[in-house]
Amino acid sequence: MSGVLHGVFPVLPTIFDAAGEVDTRSTLDVLEFTLDAGVDGVVFPGLASEYDHLTLDERLGLIKAIGSVARGRTTLIVGAGSISTDETVSLARAGIAAGASAAMVMTPHRLDGDLQGLVDFYTTLAEAAPLDILLQNAPRPMGLGLDVEALVDILRKAPAVTHLKEETVPCGPRISQLLTLAPGLAGVFGGAGGRHIIDELTRGAVGTMPASELADTHVALVAAFHAGDISAARGYYERMMPILMMQSVYRWRLTKAVLAMRGVIRSEFTRAPGPSLDLHDREELRAWLARLGHVAREPQVASTVG
Template identity: 45%
Template sequence: MKNIRSIIWIKKEDRLLQGLSLTGILPVLPTPFRGDGAVDLPAMERVVDFALACGANGLVFPGFASEVDDLTADERATLLRTVVARVAGRVPVIAGASAPSAEEAIAHSRDAVAAGVTTVMIQAPKSVGVGAEAVGAFYRTIAEAVPEISIVLQNAPAPRGSDLNAETIHAIVAGNPSITYVKEETLPSGPPISAILKGKPAHLKGVIGGGGARYIIDEYQRGACAAMPAVEITDVHVALDRAFRAGDVAKARELYMRTLPLLVIQANYRMRFTKHVLSRRGVMDNDVVRAKLLTFDDYDVAEIDAWLDLARDLLTGEGAHG
C-alpha cells in the first residue's frame, strides 16, 4: 500500500503531465537600464513587444542573460510582473528562480506564482554539489514548498554551473514529478541531450537547448523540443525553427550559417551585444549593463554592424529596420 506522500506525488505527476507544453523559440529577455542605471520598465515592455512580433513561442525572464545576478529581489519581481502583464497570456512565460539557496529559490518561485507564472527554471547552486541525492533533495525542497510550480532543471556548464551528467539528471528527475523539462547547456550539449532523452522518465516532457543557439541544429537533430537563445535575432531563430519543423533542414542550416558570426561575437560580449543589437533595431535606447562585461571599441562596433547589415534581409520583426 502506497503511503500518503507517494499518493500526493502521483496525483501531482498526473496534473503536471497535463500542464504547460514548451516548444520552439523561447528567448531569454535582457533587463533594460536607463542611463542612470535604474531599470527601464517602458523599455522592458518594448522588448516583450519585439519578441512577440518576431513570433517567439514563449519568453524567459529572468535568466543569466537578464543580468539576474545584478538585480535586487524587488527589481526582478517587478520586472517579471511587467513581462507577464505585457504578454497578457499570449505565450507562456518561464520565470527564472535560480538562487544560492533553496530558501531564496522558493521565494522567487512564490513571486512567480503571485505574478501568474507556474513554470520556473532553476539551476542548483554549486554549493549543493553534483551528487544525485543532494541535488535531488534541493529540487524536492522547492517542489514541496511551492506545489503549484513545474520546474525546468537548468544544467549549466562550469564555472557557472555544475555540469551534471545524464545519469545524475535521470536520477533527480525520476524522483521529482515537478521537473517536467531540462535545459541542457553543458558543452558540447548534443551528446547529453541524446543521453537524457534516452530512457527518460515519463513525466519529463522534453529537453531544451541553450548555449545562445550556437548549437541549435545539432540540438534539434537530437530531439531538443525548444531553444532558449538571447532575444536580439528572435525573428531569424523563429524562421529557423519553423523551417526545421517543416522538414526543410537545408533552409534551417542556411539561416544558422548566416547568423552564426553574430552569435560567435555574442558569446564574448553577452548582454552588451544583445543590447547593442536591440538598440540598432530600434527596440532599446542604449547598451547599458550592470554586469562586469567586456566593453566595445570602434572596431568591435564596426564588425558587429557589418555582420548585422549582411543579415538585414532576415530581420523581419517589429523595429528590425529602426
C-alpha cells in the same frame, strides 16, 4: 503538469537607464519585440538578464511587470535561480502570481556534490511553489555542469522536474542520452546562446532558449526546421553564426548593442562585468546584421558602462 513546452523561448535582458537603474518600460519594449517576432514564450530572469546583478526586489518587480504584459499573449517561464531556497521559493511564487507556466531553476552551487540534496531541493521547491520545474544545467562556473547520470537520477527522484535546459557541452550528445535514458522527460531545450541549435533540434530538442536580440531569426529557423526545410534552417543558422560567436564573447553587451542597433532600446548599460565592443566590433556587427536582413541604426544613446 501543465504540458510540454516547446519552441523558441528567448531569455529577456534587463534594460537599465544610463545611470544604471532598472528601466522597466524599455525591458517591456524588448518583450514586445519578441512577441512581434512570434516567439512561443519568454524566460525571465536568466543569465542573459544579468539576474545575479539584480536585487530580489528588482527581480520580483520585473516578473510582475512582464507577467502583466505576457499573460494571455505568450507563455512565461520564470527564472527562479537564487543563492537561497527561500529566495527561489519567493521568485517561483512571484511567477505563479504573474501567470508563469514553469520555473527555470539553476542547480545551486551550495549543493555541489550533494546529489540527494539537489533532489530534496527541487522536491521542496515544488511543494512550496507548485510549478513545473525546468532544470537549467549550465556549465561551470555559472552552474554545476552535472553529468547525464546525475541528471537522470534527479529526474527519477524529483518528478516535478519535467524539462531540462542543457547547456553543458557537448550539448548534442548529452541531449540524445537524456532522451534515451529518461523517457518520462517532457522535453529538453537547448541554450548556450543558440550556437548549437541545428544539432540540438536534429537530436530531438523541443526548442531553444537563446538571448533575445535575434528572436525573429530563431523563430524563422525553428519554423523551417519543423516544416522539413532543413536547408533553409541551416541557412538561417549560417547567417546568424558570426553574431552568435560575438555574443559568446561580449554576452550582455552584444545583446544590447544589437537591440539598440535595431531600434528596440536606447541605453546599453550593463551591470555585469565583461569586455566592451569597440568601433571595429560595431562595424562588423552592422555588416552581419545586414546579412540577416536587419538594418542597423545609430542608437540615440549608447551607454556601455558596466
